[in-house]
Amino acid sequence: MELFLLSNSRNHGHGFLEHVLDEVSDFIGPGGHLAFVPFALKDHDAYTKVVAEALAPRGITVTGVHATADPLRAVAEAEVLFIGGGNSFRLLKTLQRTGLREVVRERVLAGELRYMGSSAGTNMACPTLRTSNDMPIAEPDSFEALGLVPFQINPHYLDPDPSSTHMGETRQQRLEEFLEDNDVPVLGLREGTWLRVSGSTARLGGAKAARLFTRGAEPRELAPGSDVPELLTMTPHFDS
Amino acid sequence: MELFLLSNSRNHGHGFLEHVLDEVSDFIGPGGHLAFVPFALKDHDAYTKVVAEALAPRGITVTGVHATADPLRAVAEAEVLFIGGGNSFRLLKTLQRTGLREVVRERVLAGELRYMGSSAGTNMACPTLRTSNDMPIAEPDSFEALGLVPFQINPHYLDPDPSSTHMGETRQQRLEEFLEDNDVPVLGLREGTWLRVSGSTARLGGAKAARLFTRGAEPRELAPGSDVPELLTMTPHFDS
Numbered sequence: 001m002e003l004f005l006l007s008n009s010r011n012h013g014h015g016f017l018e019h020v021l022d023e024v025s026d027f028i029g030p031g032g033h034l035a036f037v038p039f040a041l042k043d044h045d046a047y048t049k050v051v052a053e054a055l056a057p058r059g060i061t062v063t064g065v066h067a068t069a070d071p072l073r074a075v076a077e078a079e080v081l082f083i084g085g086g087n088s089f090r091l092l093k094t095l096q097r098t099g100l101r102e103v104v105r106e107r108v109l110a111g112e113l114r115y116m117g118s119s120a121g122t123n124m125a126c127p128t129l130r131t132s133n134d135m136p137i138a139e140p141d142s143f144e145a146l147g148l149v150p151f152q153i154n155p156h157y158l159d160p161d162p163s164s165t166h167m168g169e170t171r172q173q174r175l176e177e178f179l180e181d182n183d184v185p186v187l188g189l190r191e192g193t194w195l196r197v198s199g200s201t202a203r204l205g206g207a208k209a210a211r212l213f214t215r216g217a218e219p220r221e222l223a224p225g226s227d228v229p230e231l232l233t234m235t236p237h238f239d240s
Numbered sequence: 241m242e243l244f245l246l247s248n249s250r251n252h253g254h255g256f257l258e259h260v261l262d263e264v265s266d267f268i269g270p271g272g273h274l275a276f277v278p279f280a281l282k283d284h285d286a287y288t289k290v291v292a293e294a295l296a297p298r299g300i301t302v303t304g305v306h307a308t309a310d311p312l313r314a315v316a317e318a319e320v321l322f323i324g325g326g327n328s329f330r331l332l333k334t335l336q337r338t339g340l341r342e343v344v345r346e347r348v349l350a351g352e353l354r355y356m357g358s359s360a361g362t363n364m365a366c367p368t369l370r371t372s373n374d375m376p377i378a379e380p381d382s383f384e385a386l387g388l389v390p391f392q393i394n395p396h397y398l399d400p401d402p403s404s405t406h407m408g409e410t411r412q413q414r415l416e417e418f419l420e421d422n423d424v425p426v427l428g429l430r431e432g433t434w435l436r437v438s439g440s441t442a443r444l445g446g447a448k449a450a451r452l453f454t455r456g457a458e459p460r461e462l463a464p465g466s467d468v469p470e471l472l473t474m475t476p477h478f479d480s
Contacts, residue, residue: 012405042420087417130376133408136383137370137418138479143379156408165252167431168373168396177327178377180282191407239378 003197007189009118035078039094040086085119157188243437247429249358275318279334280326325359397428
């Protein structure tokens with residue numbers, strides 16, 4: 001199984017995927033072809049164009065699965081899939097209702113399809129939607145996602161701003177509330193970072209540390225570039 | 241029907257409900273009794289104690305419905321109900337599974353029960369959970385909430401921070417995504433503000449303007465203290 005799970009697709013001051021273009025190019029393979037799932041944003045054509053333009057300089061071609069006669073077949077025949085960010089509730093709802101959730105899951109777990117996700121697309125790789133940052137603008141059939149890894153990821157992980165006067169929960173408070181109701185580790189991926197899974201290995205990428213939240217323990221910083229294979233053998237326990 | 245819907249219960253630099261204590265005291269009535277629903281936070285006893293201590297100086301007594309032999313009966317016999325903030329997914333799940341959702345809804349709509357909510361408790365007064373800011377840490381049976389008003393509210397409404405380098409969506413972007421999928425007005429209530437509904441009247445409270453989002457129009461600022469009865473006669477159209 002080959003996964004490339006990005007916190008975000010657009011880093012501050014950079015173009016789409018620009019901060020990670022070498023790694024993306026390596027993952028897809030130069031001159032390769034990418035099947036793109038644009039369902040997290042409303043305008044599928046415009047979104048696909050952004051991805052195609054970002055990858056064209058590396059000779060990578062892109063097809064939006066929404067524009068094919070049969071998206072399920074497009075995914076069944078693809079070698080590399082990219083699920084882009086946007087709204088994770090809208091995205092999961094679409095993956096469930098189109099049947100793409102099952103097809104993607106089976107082929108990725110079988111090692112037949114390499115999976116790249118950013119933001120909401122990274123949320124999809126987890127067992128559930130429960131550590132999404134997004135607004136629940138659409139109602140999926142359930143929170144069950146692709147379950148490619150046995151832990152949760154929080155993309156766009158954000159450290160508290162000590163100067164803030166806003167009284168909404170900090171990200172850490174939200175994740176601590178998640179752990180009150182679910183005994184499942186959460187990997188907080190700061191912007192500009194990613195997790196690369198290859199078979200039984202898992203390695204953090206990008207210049208910033210990740211932050212790991214587990215029930216009953218203080219959050220732990222994981223250094224940039226760390227190997228974290230132990231995450232892949234965790235057993236998640238969600239509440240009912 | 242009498243509703244008192246607060247953006248937040250704790251304003252920056254103030255104690256619990258301190259910024260709005262006169263209005264709360266007026267709504268409950270001096271020497272009155274409050275039935276409190278603490279299900280949005282994990283520690284129900286501690287949460288109830290915070291509310292009781294905040295209201296004791298006004299001679300108001302508080303009972304946490306979780307601590308009664310029969311929460312449904314406690315709500316059926318109450319005159320004023322307060323649903324406190326916390327996590328709105330956990331809260332809605334509990335309201336649905338305990339049957340409180342139906343009892344509260346019926347009695348409030350019949351004018352038998354005055355309803356006060358803050359943050360997640362204000363989300364509950366809307367048709368659905370779809371404009372919550374919270375992390376989906378728990379999975380409710382559906383996103384259907386109490387539907388006491390025919391529009392959505394976004395509590396803790398937050399203006400964009402022009403100095404931010406974080407790439408997550410701003411609140412306005414999230415609400416615009418909501419409107420892409422739902423033709424339902426959203427009232428953004430900034431911290432320290434509230435909406436007071438009494439029969440067919442509705443008035444904004446607090447020192448800041450509210451921000452109204454409707455499909456196909458620029459967001460509109462509503463001045464502090466405005467009468468907004470037109471919100472009560474809107475017809476919401478959610479996607480499937």
